[in-house]
Amino acid sequence: MSGQALNYWVTKQLAYQEKHRQDDLRCLRMEQEKIYEQQQLMEKELELKRLIIEHQELTPPSTPKNSADTTNPASCLPLAKSPRLPCFEDKTDHIDSYLLRFERYATINGWPRKDCAIHLAALLKGKTLEVYTRLDKEDAQKYDICRDALLRRYNLTQDGF
Structure with missing residues (x-):
């Protein structure tokens, strides 16, 4: 190959590599978004569990354990x-x-x-x-x-x- 044919081949190869680089970047962004969404969900679940524990610690039992209401x-x-x-x-x-x-x-x-x-x-x-x-x-x-x-x-x- 020489001259124009070589130039054409190099241009095609560069375009091909750029396209694949863009595809790889797009995949990486999608993976990052998925990880971010999973992290957000985990943080919400953790906050919910923290609130449940806090609620359980702050809420007194509705009836004392020693007193039994036999009508209920x-x-x-x-x-x-x-x-x-x-x-x-x-x-x-x-x-x-x-x-x-x-x-x-x-x-x-x-x-x-x-x-x-x-x-x-x-x-x-x-x-x-x-x-x-x-x-x-x-x-x-x-x-x-x-x-x-x-x-x-x-x-x-x-x-x-």
Whole structure:
């Protein structure tokens, strides 16, 4: 090769290398964005766990352990520190059924309504956790508002619930 043919070949090679360099940069940026999103989600989950622990430390038990109210079956059960329910699975669970099960569990355990939001938050992940974390601080502590936001996310209403 000589002259114009060589010049043409070199130009093509440089263009080819530049295209691959741009593709590599694009892939790196996408990986960085994915890592950043994962980091943000982990930070939100960590903050949520910190809030749950803080709430548990600051919230006194609803009834003393030594006094049993025999008229209320829930008071005969041990007080649960955190829910022993499986986390909500977006792909397999229906939010309305899950919330109904959660509310029944909360009733059986004698949880005050004001504590239900924080217990529910401990069971959320994925899209449902995103819905919860988008609520402002006051609304995130109110179970009814959390429940309604989750139902809206899945295009359900309180009436359909």
